Amino acid sequence: MPWEYSELSVVWANPSMTAEELSRLLPGRTPKAVSRARERYGRWRTEGFTPPCQRCGEHPVWEAAADGRRWGxxxxxxxxxxxxxERSGPALAARDNAYRQRKFKRRHRR
Ligand SMILES: [Zn+2]
Incomplete structure (x- = not known):
């Protein structure tokens, strides 16, 4: 799972914490994952350093946009x-609904 900008901010804000301690602040992240993220993005946030895009890895994160920052x-x-x-939101929501209804029916069939 790619690291979100908000998660990296927690890592950078606490350079003196161990990976173990940080993993307790970050739900879903193991101490090992924290160590790997540190290797990759640094223990400290270097001034002026912007992490690379999590999708293309080529361009820096768009920090000026709240959603861009959140998605990394x-x-x-x-x-x-x-x-x-915008394009697929409604269609995906409808598929998710249909899936949940099927699951509900399966569970309540007798
Ligand atoms: Zn990109």
Whole structure:
């Protein structure tokens, strides 16, 4: 699972914590995953360093945009993601609903 910008911020804000301690602050992250993230993104946040986009890995995260920052995506990927959500949001919600209804019916069949 790619690291979110908000999670990396927790890592950078606590350089003196062990990976074990940090993993307790970050639901779903093991101490090993924290160590790997530190190797990759650094224990400290270097001034002026912006992490690379989590999708294309080529461009820096679009920090000026709240959603871009949250998704950890560069400007191009953020715009693409917005368009994708706009386009497929309702269709995906309908499929998710249908899935949950099927599951519900299966569980309550007698
Ligand atoms: Zn990108």
């Amino acid at each position: 995506l560069c400007k191009a990927c953020t715009i693409e993601e917005r368009e994708y959500r």
